[in-house]
Amino acid sequence: MIYIENNSKNPYFNLALEEYLMKNYPNDDDILLLWQNDNTIVIGRNQNAYEEINVKQVKVDNVKVVRRLSGGGTVYHDEGNLNFSFIKKRSSNVVNNYYHFLQPIISVLQKLGIYAEFSGKNDILIAGKKISGNAQYANSNKILHHGTILFNVDLLKLGAYLNVDPLKMQSKAIKSVQARVTNILPLLKNKITIMEFKDLIITELLKGENKKVILSSEQLEEINKLAIAKYASWEWNYGIAPKFQIQNKKLYEHKGTVTVGLNVNAGIITDIKISGDFMGYYGTEIIEQQLVGCKYDYEHIAGQLQNINIEEIFGVNFIASEIIDLII
Template identity: 30%
Template sequence: MLWRNGPAVVIGRHQNPWQECDLRLMRSRGVPLARRRSGGGTVFHDQGNVNLTFFTSKKNYDRQRNLRVVTTALQSLRPELDIRATDRLDILLNGRYKISGTAAKLGRTASYHHCTLLCSADRALLSALLKPSCPDIQSNATASIPSPVTNLLDEDPTLDPDIILNAVVRQYSTEFGCSGLVRPIDPSDEVMFPGIDKMEEELRSWEWRFGRTPRFSIHTSLELRDDTPPSCVTAALSMEVKNGVIERCEVQVPSHWLPEELCEEFGSLLVGSRFCPANTAAVAATMLRSVCEGKEVERRLHQLCQSVISVMG
């Protein structure tokens, strides 16, 4: 299956989105987050990124052969290009620049292998989005391995996605003895793909995209400021998060700056809520409405709440 889609960040099944991408920037740019069922690292998609998915039985699963289809297709277009697959099953241009990454899922009887192919992707947006929202996370989640990337179009301005797709089709037909007939499909067609609507609902849900994140913890410091007179204090934030839900939260702020009981109450209220800005903002708003200790305390508590929210991307 050959496919392209609009701008999106796609993480692997066992990854942590807060470690992999700038969620705040993604929201502001309207770029959605998706989590694959397959493993591997994080990738950026847009119309300049061609995606190839090879479906087969588990017995015939062969990622090297699939990648050979791609590299041979590219070499048939431009024999002078140095394009080769690596032991890590990436595809490199000129021995350095990554133009394709790989992910796969092996089922009991069937398997699939898919890879990206950077043709004319927005590399500036790619670079901006693939930065961590929260750098102070400790986790056993699969981490992406940063690599220098480039577009095939940067190497040769005539290599647009359609030319590359047609070359892959021809080489696939040669390799696997197919007719070469290309048939458009509608991936949202419930008649052709029974159960696709239910699957889409699951994959779009917060529980799948964020809640499937492996357990992680955060231990970080927050800089809190006063303008009159100018001063700065440091708060300590410690959290344990499981299935995207805060299991433990401790906020420590110097007692002369904010009453200790307010910090304890804030941390306690966050336990059981989602690790996300919207939920934390709702908890903060509820707490701020109940504070009766003067404007200065309320202002400082509000600043603490905003600092905790910023940690969550």
């Protein structure tokens, strides 16, 4: 196994790196990556970003959103989270064999005095709380297994940015996403840094051998191109979504009730109708016509409405941000 050094905290680059190594690395060495993202939400390959995240709060706090190659659920990353990736030659004994990849991580935790255990299909738990979730992606030649390790993550942000499926919450009989997870650092008797923890994993996996690899400038250039063209694109992160319908209704005190119903297909608004008892005199058709064909994205919608007189349509004291919030 070789360890490829990667100190980037840019999520678009980091996920592009995984794809590049799967498709273009010139030999069949098993590969280990350890990496971090800064202030990022990573969504699963098959998920609808609009269902999974608090779009408004993500925009306000400038949180990056990126879709990964593998399936599974949405996760929040900050610099207190350590991510690991294994890339191996595809074979029947590793595909869907999550324990095979997680056993070394569990071994490191146990050496630190933490009783961690493999649970369910793809998790590591400590005292019933999740500290690692994992997913896999395979092509005809290679398999990618990657996971998260909650070392010292800001757990409050999980609830602020993620829309947790209430069915999952009910099935586990708990009230919040924070209650399901825990960090490693508070559980350590002898405190270490996340970089020291990272080094312990490298030592465990490489068995003390010096097999660290640094990618060439040409390889890094190719990865950056992929990061920009694919992983940083709206089309990849938001446009991959099933058809869905939304209806929002809100009473604005002393101004009236506004109801917005819309259809979205592949991240594009295909139909929208605005109604209510608001006191505007111009009619809503101009907004509806302006938004059909628009990306279902806060900034794009705001751009479409910037030259429209909101008070003419909705009444005195209405502002554009109220209508945008209702649409999103």
